[in-house]
Amino acid sequence: MFRRKHTSHFNLDDAEQREGKINELRAALGPLSADGEKYCNEACLERYLQARNWNVDKSRKMLEETLKWRAAKRPQDIRWPDVSVEAETGKMYRASFPDREGKTVFVMKPAKQNTSSHEGQVQHLVYTLENAILIMPEGQGKMVWLMDFTGWTLAHASPIKTVRESMSILQNHYPERLAIAFVFNAPKVFEASFKVLKRLIDPKTVEKLSFVYKENEESMNRMYMHIDPEVLPIEFGGKNNVVYDHEEYSKLMAKDDIRMADFWAADGNHVMNGHSAP
Numbered sequence: 001m002f003r004r005k006h007t008s009h010f011n012l013d014d015a016e017q018r019e020g021k022i023n024e025l026r027a028a029l030g031p032l033s034a035d036g037e038k039y040c041n042e043a044c045l046e047r048y049l050q051a052r053n054w055n056v057d058k059s060r061k062m063l064e065e066t067l068k069w070r071a072a073k074r075p076q077d078i079r080w081p082d083v084s085v086e087a088e089t090g091k092m093y094r095a096s097f098p099d100r101e102g103k104t105v106f107v108m109k110p111a112k113q114n115t116s117s118h119e120g121q122v123q124h125l126v127y128t129l130e131n132a133i134l135i136m137p138e139g140q141g142k143m144v145w146l147m148d149f150t151g152w153t154l155a156h157a158s159p160i161k162t163v164r165e166s167m168s169i170l171q172n173h174y175p176e177r178l179a180i181a182f183v184f185n186a187p188k189v190f191e192a193s194f195k196v197l198k199r200l201i202d203p204k205t206v207e208k209l210s211f212v213y214k215e216n217e218e219s220m221n222r223m224y225m226h227i228d229p230e231v232l233p234i235e236f237g238g239k240n241n242v243v244y245d246h247e248e249y250s251k252l253m254a255k256d257d258i259r260m261a262d263f264w265a266a267d268g269n270h271v272m273n274g275h276s277a278p
Helices: 015-029 034-039 042-051 056-073 080-087 118-134 160-173 188-200 217-224 246-265
Strands: 092-094 104-108 143-148 178-184 209-212
Touching: 015 042, 015 056, 034 056, 042 056, 056 160, 080 092, 080 118, 080 246, 092 118, 104 118, 118 160, 118 246, 160 188, 209 217
Parallel strands: 104 143, 143 178, 178 209
Antiparallel strands: 092 104
């Protein structure tokens, strides 16, 4: 009397099925602006599908929200002079070295917080992300975070409003960009705060956080598996004596600003590195 309903099972390892989902998402998005077309390359569509467990409808909704956010905030138009003051202490920057697999490394030093500007801090985060993604090697879509909490106290903590918006931007508009985050030398007071912050973080992201302590050999070796100690700065337990130089970093960012402007000014079919549009 009742016909059994056949359900199709998605196989993540099946390239043809993955391609089918990507094409389905592209069709579901409908016509896009020139910037939207450039942003929504195949790698981008796949990231949003991964973020929503390959559910096309949920991925479409998430991506549409990102496109609205990008149209309103224009993150690709932020330039170094807009955020340079936020970066003076080296509290957040793109490292000069990659991890063992060539991934871009992103350094954060919350104890070097130097402003109380909500807009400035959020804009600085977005600018650093956009530029880090811009120079990713071909085939690399994720980055590694080194978060140094040495010397951090509650006095350095950002307002909850800034933390909420930052986490929302990272999770909703830069999905599947984080490979792993090393939380280095977190003091006990941060560990207590983290129990509250965890409620703002997607469980998948929490799983990518690795707490590392300089005096704990096992945790240090875990970090060394990802980043060669020969290139890792001394302050992180490595052998590289490199330090943040704001003047030199500013020169690098000025060049990146030109690259960013060129990329978004190019025709809609251009894709950075054949793989990674911001």
